[in-house]
Amino acid sequence: MKDEIRANLLDRLAQGRDRFPGMVGFDETVLPQVERALLAGHDIVLLGERGQGKTRLMRSLVELLDEWTPVVAGCEINDHPYAPVCARCRRLAAELGEELPVAWKHRSERYAEKLATPDTSVGDLVGDVDPIKVAQGRTLGDPETIHYGLVPRANRGIVAINELPDLAERIQVSLLNVLEERDIQVRGYLLRLPLDVLLVASANPEDYTNRGRIITPLKDRFGAEVRTHYPLDLTHELSLLSQEAVLRATVPDHLLEVIARFTRLVRESPAVNARSGVSARFAIAAAETVAASALRRAAITGEDPPVARVSDLPSITQTLRGKVEFEPSEEGREQEILTHLLRRATADTFRARLGGLDLSGLLARFEDGRMVMTGELMPAQEVLAQLGPVSGLAQLLQRVGVREESPGLAAAAVEFAMEGLYLNKRLGKEELDGQTVYGR
Incomplete structure (x- = not known):
């Protein structure tokens, strides 16, 4: 997915096309840093005061995705038809072979945004056991009893987290594997999903002392920290x-x-x-x-x-x-x-x-x-x-x-x-x- 963004960004740079529609005043300062981060394949944290366009910038990244992308029809985590990773899609691929149903997802559907709040849980971001699936007869050891959270559901897309320091520190820990090993772990399951996501977060410098902070291990795993600013002139x-x-x-x-x-x-x-x-x-x-x-x-x-x-x-x-x-x-x-x-x-x-x-x-x-x-x-x-x-x-x-x-x-x-x-x-x-x- 990051290769896809890199290729589309390079194409726009070569053609002189607008890379980030609607962004004003960042052409010589913020946007070159964002472009270098994307070309390097880095996850990004945008740091700046309120009202500096951080959310708009995150949403504009969608324009760098391919317009349409194939996915396994009905898959919760947007598996690629040629390389499914979830238990359901691997089973279907083994059963149906070339008849595996395929759907096409627009780039606007490959962007997930979450406003970080203190009550956000690990289940919201990563996933948890779904009691309804257990009640339907599946055993607790069955990987298909898992209800996926926001991050795996945005697989092969962009995950944006606004005001990251507002997440409790124990919740931030759940993102460590996503940023480094590119997988998730849900409770005691031996579950490894190689996720393909770009994680972009925003934070206000004031939040580091007033409401929370980004824990050091998580901050270290972001490839780029980009400072935004108000209009300079x-x-x-x-x-x-x-x-x-x-x-x-x-x-x-x-x-x-x-x-x-x-x-x-x-x-x-x-x-x-x-x-x-x-x-x-x-x-x-x-x-x-x-x-x-x-x-x-x-x-x-x-x-x-x-x-x-x-x-x-x-x-x-x-x-x-x-x-x-x-x-x-x-x-x-x-x-x-x-x-x-x-x-x-x-x-x-x-x-x-x-x-x-x-x-x-x-x-x-x-x-x-x-x-x-x-x-x-x-x-x-x-x-x-x-x-x-x-x-x-x-x-x-x-x-x-x-x-x-x-x-x-x-x-x-x-x-x-x-x-x-x-x-x-x-x-x-x-x-x-x-x-x-x-x-x-």
Whole structure:
């Protein structure tokens, strides 16, 4: 089976095809290590904080298997028709010869995944005596009384174990033979099944001290330990957002950039527990929350189509605070810290997108004491009506990435510019009863 993966991986490398669909930001770091491990025929443990794509990476390995594989029909452990290993299939092969029934298994069925929990038993992973088969008349000495666990049932495939340190140490011992001798032992049976599996596990470094550890003999038998990481730069963070977030409303590019920058600032903040990390799901959930805020406004006000604006950003800090683990010394300041970091992300995005742009036309609209009120439930048309004609609006829209004009997108760009001017102390701002008023 590992030869099969090696051959398919070499073929994809030679053709320049995508080896791990859906993986973002790992091309120069993690994936070369995984490829070397697979070419060497090693079992792998992926080590990294939560939300770094470890499970997705494990599931993507299925694409390196042959699309269809022959198995003995009805076999619990996917025996090869030419080389059966279980007692049932050897008996059938001896009785039927060339008439041995064959089925074809798709590669998607050759992947088994188990979330390690403290209550996982040896029977779950390896197998145990099946009392029903004994009750049907078989003797305890009959190998066919065994109920196979997850690992032998994934024979000739990939076995993935999430959060391996959560397995009790005595349960981890049951995997030692699988990794080294490539067989299993069930209770007192003289049973040796030469298993053909690739074992891939994931672990969080924090778990080594908080919830458990990978026992030394088991850790030694993994051929490769690969460290994963969060997106290393902003472009990868944005690519991940675009790929994963399911948005029910339009979220302009500049707001997605604010969310990506905000996520990175939260990860780097000394107020946040670095060992726990900030999952990529934080940014994804933030983008979906902002889109949901715009969708809610559209339903209440009749705005169509719904477009997210800066006034929707505060919903992030209100609903996603529980996804971040803060240092104990920051207890009670969580909302304040997130609000501050969100403002920094907005200011950084403003400088990156609109730095050097002449916004005097927008500022001129406030010279006569005019004020513009906006907020989560303020329709885009009303925001634009308060401003009136703005000189240089086309250049503003172009710089924030708006390719086709609409009231919603125009209001989103103008509101972003007003917030940036406020954060750079060129415009005043006051927040009253859920509404925001900009003025000089």
